[in-house]
Amino acid sequence: MASTRELWGETFSKDEIPPYPCPLCNRGTLHCVPDSFRQKISRDVEEQLETQWIDPPDAVHQFNLFLQCGIAKCGAIVSVQGDSQLVERDNREFVEDRYFYRLAPQGMYPAPPLAAxxxxxxxxxxxxxETAFALFWIDLGACANRLRIIVEKILDHQRVPAARDLATRIASFKNSEPDHATMFDALRFVGNIGSHEGKASRDTVLDCFELLQEAIGELFDQRKSKLASMKQRIVNAKGRV
Structure with missing residues (x-):
């Protein structure tokens, strides 16, 4: 999977939902199920609107909708929920349709994959x-902490000896995988901030997912080795393959 950063914005228009990757088959993209969008406002907000205490764009609604994989043989369903709010269009030519609903997801289940x-x-x-993908929509700090846990699990799988702290384990890993070890150090720092301060920036978390995607692509799929072998095979055959 190439970088998909453009998909993971905080909000999107109700009529322009990003083509998220399917969490089940990992091949198809998700599309809104027709007529599945629902939204409501609480009674107190409704009363404030009726008395004109607040204007419609200031009223926060709660919404839910369903997305479905576009591959018929898969057809996976993802539920989405969060807040919605009227936003004025930048283009004032649409006089009759001056406002539109902008959605801010607070949860997706099962969550689309942010990394291959x-x-x-x-x-x-x-x-x-899968847990990290879900936490991305709910709590970025907890998501960052989960990425730190993923680093621990990868080191377990690589049989890096247990140590008093993660930094020591990563330092040990540098002997065999210096590039990945530096990458894991970056994830450790972000995970520590998520754990101790309970927060993390969206961009930084997305950076971490990209870094992890590269690391696990090599560690569990040997992508670099496969590419090197492919190049050598073509060279040996002088292009006649």
């Missing part, structure tokens, strides 16, 4: 990734 996880990745590690 190779099929040979250990099952327990895949579950940790």
């Amino acid at each position: 996880v190779p099929k040979d990745t250990p099952k327990l590690l895949k579950k940790e990734f």
